[in-house]
Amino acid sequence: AQTVTQSQPEMSVQEAETVTLSCTYDTSESDYYLFWYKQPPSRQMILVIRQEAYKQQNATENRFSVNFQKAAKSFSLKISDSQLGDAAMYFCAYRSPPNFGNEKLTFGTGTRLTIIP
């Protein structure tokens, strides 16, 4: 079974600075998807960014980018120019390769990000 580990329960960053959240995972599969979800106090789960394992290029979405190291099974999230609205719980998630489209997400334990004004 796949496992996802987030070793930083809490992180804080000054507004406008850059922060990196860590995630490692364990799998024997060669093809898979990785995601970062944001959960603000409302508890809604919001997709931040995703990465397909077969793609060597790191995904980027505006101020959010990832550092995907497949051999190391590492998938970190970098948030540039941090804003107060980025304060939330961030979950790393793993999804198995396509198989009739019903693959579950396996989540890490989350990192609570605080933005310091």
Place this chain on the structure above:
Amino acid sequence: EPEVTQTPSHQVTQMGQEVILRCVPISNHLYFYWYRQILGQKVEFLVSFYNNEISEKSEIFDDQFSVERPDGSNFTLKIRSTKLEDSAMYFCATSDSYNEQFFGPGTRLTVL
């Protein structure tokens, strides 16, 4: 923008009572999921559903739980006899393929 909706937003029930949580998927989505998040913990997979049958279920999804699409639009999660430990946030998620899963806003279930 299409979104997944869930009702109710908050359900309070007595231990031993049955509850039904409802989800309205995005209209062209065919793959449905329920996840659970106990307060302060990670999100856990419960069950996936495709073509009117369960595709996969976790060890959490025991005989007390069931899912169905009663009218072709709603997707429901039923807990037959609630326990205190069922108190959690329940998220519905839907997908049109093996890409992104879209999450609903969740139902907070409180079992007293």
